[in-house]
Amino acid sequence: MNNEQIQLLLGRVKDGEISIDEAVETLRHLPFEDISFARLDHHRQIRCGFPEVIYCKGKTTEHIVEIFARLADKGHNVLGTRAEKEVFEAIAATGKFPKTEYDELGRTILLVQETMADSENYIAIVTAGTADAPVAMEAKVTCRAMGQKTKMVCDAGVAGIHRLLGHPETMETLAKASVIIVIAGMEGALASVVGGLVDCPVIAVPTSVGYGASFDGLAALLAMLNSCAAGVTVVNIDNGFGAGYAGSVINKKLKNE
Numbered sequence: 001m002n003n004e005q006i007q008l009l010l011g012r013v014k015d016g017e018i019s020i021d022e023a024v025e026t027l028r029h030l031p032f033e034d035i036s037f038a039r040l041d042h043h044r045q046i047r048c049g050f051p052e053v054i055y056c057k058g059k060t061t062e063h064i065v066e067i068f069a070r071l072a073d074k075g076h077n078v079l080g081t082r083a084e085k086e087v088f089e090a091i092a093a094t095g096k097f098p099k100t101e102y103d104e105l106g107r108t109i110l111l112v113q114e115t116m117a118d119s120e121n122y123i124a125i126v127t128a129g130t131a132d133a134p135v136a137m138e139a140k141v142t143c144r145a146m147g148q149k150t151k152m153v154c155d156a157g158v159a160g161i162h163r164l165l166g167h168p169e170t171m172e173t174l175a176k177a178s179v180i181i182v183i184a185g186m187e188g189a190l191a192s193v194v195g196g197l198v199d200c201p202v203i204a205v206p207t208s209v210g211y212g213a214s215f216d217g218l219a220a221l222l223a224m225l226n227s228c229a230a231g232v233t234v235v236n237i238d239n240g241f242g243a244g245y246a247g248s249v250i251n252k253k254l255k256n257e
Helices: 003-014 020-027 044-048 061-072 086-093 130-145 170-176 188-196 212-225 240-256
Strands: 078-081 099-102 108-111 122-127 149-153 178-182 204-205 230-236
Touching: 003 020, 044 061, 061 078, 061 086, 078 099, 078 130, 086 108, 086 130, 108 130, 122 170, 122 240, 130 149, 130 178, 149 170, 178 188, 178 240, 188 204, 188 212, 188 230, 204 212, 204 240, 212 230
Parallel strands: 122 149, 122 178, 178 204, 204 230
Antiparallel strands: 078 108, 099 108
């Protein structure tokens, strides 16, 4: 439930369309809903502007399906991350939410039930290499779930930096973006390069792509944290969701100005 829905509900009480008891019943699960194995935070939409997201890894398929259904029943967009395909198939098998989509590369489940106002603002998502694509797709689907536009710039790492600097259309995409998410493994240098070229926030995502001394993304993480480009901030290793969420919050604020 969001602010607009609460206002409509209270308006119906005021107009005598529903009783106070009926309104109380509707609001009963607003703070959270206890379903024994989980307590669903239905209040998060009001506090944070987006409903609770399901982190699927480590949960049973049965629990995910139940949580998904409870969240979907509120009418909001529902996003599940780090989800295996069999989880999506189990949700699809219920037949309740035929518009649910699965992105195999990003391992995301998405049900779009509401969209946000259109805007020219967009988030650019830049990957250093093709191996970074799964994290990029997680970021892209997260942005979509939050009603934000994205534009992709793929395989533009520093090993062939002319792929970024030598294409006017690519540079224009970066220049016009409200937020840029840069996703890179290995030594993670791309975030500093992009950060030194643009005047918008850059969210850097280190990935676990790389050989032994990359330490599963630790080298890229440390490089990004030590970036000499002033506008770069960093999320955790492989955290495309966190970058997409943060970028969407920033873009949404800019859109509303």
